[in-house]
Amino acid sequence: MRYRYCILGGGILGLATAAELLRRDPRARLLLVEKEPGFARHQTGHNSGVIHAGIYYAPGSLKARLCKAGAEATKAFCRAKGIPFDTCGKLLVATTPLELQRMEVLAGRAAENGIGIEPVSAACLRQIEPNVAGLGAILVPSTGIVDYRRICAALAEELAAAGAELRTGIAATAIAETGSGVELRLSDGSRIAADRLIACTGLQSDRVARMGGLAPRHRIVPFRGEYYTLPPARSGIVRHLIYPIPDPDLPFLGVHLTRMIDGRVTVGPNAVLGFHREGYARGSLRPADLADMAGFGGFWRMAAGHWRSGIGEFRNSLSRRGYLALCRKYCPSLTLDDLREPGAGIRAQAVMADGTLVQDFLFLDTPRQLHVCNAPSPAATSAMPIAAMIVDRMEEAA
Ligand SMILES: Cc1cc2nc3c(=O)[nH]c(=O)nc-3n(C[C@H](O)[C@H](O)[C@H](O)COP(=O)(O)OP(=O)(O)OC[C@H]3O[C@@H](n4cnc5c(N)ncnc54)[C@H](O)[C@@H]3O)c2cc1C
Incomplete structure (x- = not known):
């Protein structure tokens, strides 16, 4: 079988890239291969469901530009496909004088990124969110929530209708590049060839790159994002998404209160080192994943630089009381009994x-x-804009 394009990975990036390719080249033969029995089974299906506005990112950076464009594209896609989303807005709450300073920096970034925000005083915060306490906050009205699994399902439907071949439950197990394309071996024993391969394989992406003959200088380290769900009787505790002011030295946003589109409210996620790239249960460990990490010098250098915050995350992961203390900084009425139904996503x-x-x-x-x-x-x-960028990049290289 020869295809024009083969996409590996049926998370949101693989599906969005496939859809973008077929929009530009409707007659192209396209195959998408996903190793799980359905789409969005890893990062995309375990995320917080937030349509970020993009205030955190350095002005002019790719992340800032793509986020702003992506939020608009996501909402437009949902409108076109009848997928529910809610532009509920988010409050970033400062609870210490240092966080107030960091909040000012974020407000400046938001302005430079062209994202509307509203300053919120401590008194005003109490009025709009009676269960939230802080020295001040900023409101980002354009932040929204959605179920990204619904978006993936709609993308898969669009792809099937456009004639793409979607194979789930099958993994790519070998990739060989030839002068005219790539040849792949799949886990069902079949072989296929394609002019171009695009791999969006998330937690396995370094391994898949090596499979393709590349020599990546990085390694994927899994970070668990553990969260709890509030009991239904407490899901009216907040009207907005409530976020702490992030520590600029850490890449994650801090434990937040997230309203989900299905009406639940989750608390989390944190960012704890994982020992199993795809093991969601607490305590999951896969010797091959552990060995991969332990044999990589970059892991030990990262650990040496971040051991203090890493130990803190482990402590709060093991103790619900510690986790609760993080959330009570800005939502003091939360109790231990509110932290129910633990779940996790894993970041690549x-x-x-x-x-x-x-x-x-x-x-x-x-x-x-x-x-x-x-x-x-x-x-x-x-x-969606990442997908457009990937396709531009490939077209330029052709
Ligand atoms: C806890 C958590 C919270 C987050 N919250 C948000 C948020 O609120 N908003 C936001 O914008 N982003 C959020 N993110 C980030 C976002 O979810 C990810 O950046 C995004 O989903 C990445 O998509 P992806 O398609 O690259 O990866 P994935 O969704 O992980 O998809 C990769 C796919 O590749 C498949 N695959 C791997 N190897 C092979 C192979 N050999 N052959 C075939 N298939 C293969 C996997 O099975 C998987 O389905 C969050 C992430 C996490 C983990």
């Missing part, structure tokens, strides 16, 4: 050999392959 965090956590998108390519090697949050929000 690329770490470089020098121990740096890659904060931006990372792509590696060859004449016939493009591998998305780091697609951190807000990549679900930004998926």
Whole structure:
């Protein structure tokens, strides 16, 4: 079988990229291969469901640009497909004088990124969110919530209607690049050939890049994002999404209160080192994943630089009381009994050999392959413009 394009990965990036390719080249033969029995089974299906506005990112950066464009594209896609979303807005709450200073920096960034925000005094905060306490806050009215699994299902439907072949429950197990394309072996024993391969394989992306003959200088380190769900009787506790002011030295946003589109409210996620790239249960460990990490010098350099925050995350992961203390800083009425139904998502965090956590998108390519090697949050929000960028990049290289 020969295809024009083969996409690996049925998360939001693989599906959005496939859809973009077929919009531009409707007659192209396209195959999408996903190793799980359905779409969005890893990062995309375990995320917080937030359509980020993009206030955190350095003005002019790719992340800032793609997030703003992505939020608009996501909402437009949902409107066109009848997928529910809610532009409920988000409050970033400062609870210490240091956080107030950091909040001012964020407000400046939002202005430079062209994102409307409203300053909220402590008194006003009490009025609009009686269960939230802080020294001040900023309101980002354009932040929204959605179920990204619904978006993936709609993309898959669009692809099938456009004639794409979608194979689930099948993994790519070998990739060989030839002068005219790529040849792949799949886990069902079949072989296929394609002119171009695009791999959006998230937590496995470094391994899939190596499978394709590339020599990535980074390794994926899994970071668990553990969360709890409030009991239904407490889901009216907040009207907005409530976020702490993030520590600029850490790549994650801090434990937040998230309203989900199905009416639940979750508390989390944190960011704890994981020992199993795809093991969602607490305490999951896969020896091969652990060995991969332990054999990578960048992991130890990262650990040396972040051991203090890492230990704090482990402590709060093991103790619900510690976790609760994080949330009570801005939502003091939460109790231990509110932290129910633990769940987790796992972030694919690329770490470089020098121990740096890659904060931006990372792509590696060859004449016939493009591998998305780091697609951190807000990549679900930004998926549509990222897909357009991937296709532009491939067209330029052709
Ligand atoms: C806890 C958490 C909260 C988050 N919250 C948000 C948020 O609120 N808003 C936001 O914008 N972003 C958020 N993100 C980030 C966002 O979810 C991810 O950046 C995004 O989903 C990445 O999509 P992806 O398609 O690259 O990866 P994935 O969704 O992980 O998809 C990769 C796919 O590749 C498949 N695959 C792997 N190897 C193979 C192979 N050999 N053959 C075939 N298939 C293969 C996997 O099975 C998987 O389905 C969050 C992430 C996490 C983990």
